Amino acid sequence: MELERNVGGRDRLVRGVLAVVLTLVAVRTLRSGNRKLGLVAVVGALGFGFNATTCFCGTNRLLGVDTTDSE
Numbered sequence: 001m002e003l004e005r006n007v008g009g010r011d012r013l014v015r016g017v018l019a020v021v022l023t024l025v026a027v028r029t030l031r032s033g034n035r036k037l038g039l040v041a042v043v044g045a046l047g048f049g050f051n052a053t054t055c056f057c058g059t060n061r062l063l064g065v066d067t068t069d070s071e
């Protein structure tokens with residue numbers, strides 16, 4: 001199954017930055033003992049990281065959004 005590109009340009013950059021920020025939030029909150037917020041941040045970081053590296057977003061596909069032309 002090949003994923004069709006629908007994330008590009010600034011959108012991809014923003015998703016990458018969000019992945020890094022959420023990773024830092026996850027590490028900090030998990031160290032402080034707040035497991036729920038830490039796990040939510042981990043899931044968000046993984047999702048945004050996947051979107052940024054594969055250039056594919058399932059939500060964009062469902063909504064018919066394609067940001068690859070806005071590069």
